[in-house]
Amino acid sequence: MKQYTNTHEWVELLEGKAYVGISAHAAEELGEVVYVDLPSVGAAVTAGEPCCELESVKAVAEVNSPASGIVDAVNEQLADSPEKAGEEGVWIFAIASPVLAEGLMSEAEYLASLE
């Protein structure tokens, strides 16, 4: 089940790893993503801190990590198809042994926060 940050990332725990992506709302605001600066596998990320960047034609958006831990995998298909980063449910990177940020919201709470 996805949980959301107030900076529009989602995180989902699967088999002990935290998969991270951006919300549909964030994707809509950013516009078509044309470049993803993926984090490095093995890099340490900190909950609430920026760890990678998405660029659309018009803007740059930082992705804040919804969890602390070590980057275990990155979604390599985004290197060639960056526009997929804005698609529903597409993950950007995964964190091993994650410690989730505090104050994450359920999908219902997140959607209510956008009202």
Place this chain on the structure above:
Amino acid sequence: MAKRTALFETHVALGGKMVEFAGYDLPVQYSGILEEHRAVREAAGVFDVSHMGEFFFEGDGAEEALNAILTNDIRGMTDGRVRYSILPDEKGCAVDDVLIYRFAATKFMMVVNGACVEKDAAHVAAHLSGCEFSDVSDKVSQIAVQGPAALAVMKKLVPEELLPAKYYTFTRDVPVGGHNTLISRTGYTGEDGFEIYSRNEDIADIYRLVLEAGKEFGLIPCGLGARDTLRLEAGMPLYGHELSQDIPVDEVGLDFAVKTGKGDFLGREALMAHTPEFERIGAKVAGRGIVREHCDIYADGVKVGVSTSGTHSPTLGCGIAMLRIKRGVTGALTADVRGRSIPLERAEMPFVKRK
């Protein structure tokens, strides 16, 4: 609060995402910047450019008076021709870049950038002598129909003999849906295209007619986002980025529009005494990444300039940028993008040539 063009309600009804630009609420995009960009490269698009300003210069001395405040030479133009020029200041820098339309030897129109209308009007009033000057910007609207299918679209609305046949020419008193227009074969995309000027009250109807006529050719409404990616691919400068009152006009690669040999004009003395220190060049990102404006540029580790504009080129699929760097620099260039060093390759402009 930002001003609204006569097409504001039209943009909102079409789903345009409105932003403030040049003091106006204008659409940055409708369907998406990439889709709009592709439409203009492969079919056609229509833009609201009503924020642009229009000045008139009239009287027996108009040609001479205007020539004294422009870098380009407008003598030798014939009626119905358009010419690009820089409007210089005393220092030889650009107050604006403009298009000059010759109606007659005694009547010219100057089209100026939306963000510069008030500044330009004050500048012109201070330096012009020998003809009448008027600013009709608030009464005139303008749309641009751009792309390889632009001619086919326009031919559905106007008999071909009433359209300007050549690039940088215009025709007047052209009826479009019963409205009086001026149409020039000009644009800011690098594609064939037309710019249509009308009274504010007529433009919404003309815009609707263009959308209807263009539907079968794939014409779609386009916003400021695509306008910027298109002009960048075309290597065209944007005032406030490549041109400003801090950049001498002999450093911007627009020598075709700077005629220091034509006789005296405002800023000529400063230019004659000036040795250009910088130049404007094009560059592509060698790998992945996007270099936007205001990135420091290095050659072999030494700072040599800045990027003045940059984006992702939808046509080339890579980052492109215009740089202002020291002349004579030969080393390998890199851009500092938020602490990352991005390798650049020098590139000829236009980055994308018309098919």
